[in-house]
Amino acid sequence: MKKMDLKEGEIQHMVIFKLPYPLGSDKAEKFLKDGTRILTGIPVVKEFQAFKQVSPKNDFQYGFSMVFSNQANYTTYNEHPDHVAFVEDRWKKEVTDFLEIDFKKPY
């Protein structure tokens, strides 16, 4: 069985979120595709994934996941103008609820 463990120092940053659009709608797909395009354009972002969230045990509809090699790259991402613009112009205007999760290797 293939194991995909994070390396020492790597951080997997995830966010699960809701949009105010019908599931599968063009507006929802556009948000996911724009987010993917904008965030994957930031050089420190590795292994970006977009998801739909399908568990009935929580209310979130979508997810983004990415890996940073270290905390400095995570900070670079947070402060990158394209990330800041995405948060201001799209995230704050469209996302209605979200939860951030950050993973590191456990031991």
Add this chain to the structure above:
Amino acid sequence: MKKMDLKEGEIQHMVIFKLPYPLGSDKAEKFLKDGTRILTGIPVVKEFQAFKQVSPKNDFQYGFSMVFSNQANYTTYNEHPDHVAFVEDRWKKEVTDFLEIDFKKPY
């Protein structure tokens, strides 16, 4: 940039959770290692990962992640005696809070 997208039909099952033990304690590490050993022994489980959760924006401390090739394998996992025993004997006795997340490819 490497992309790690899920294939059509695959489900990434994640759970983030809290334990009643100090972070980094032997009891916490034992729970993570026992869970990893028991759950990776179930043949339908792919790409299993254990994590510590480090974002201050939520209260969960750890995570497990795995991928199933399809819904039938997810059901096989849920009903597998080793999973059922782990839930009864360990999860229900030790985990104090948790959130389940299931991801599929978005479109």
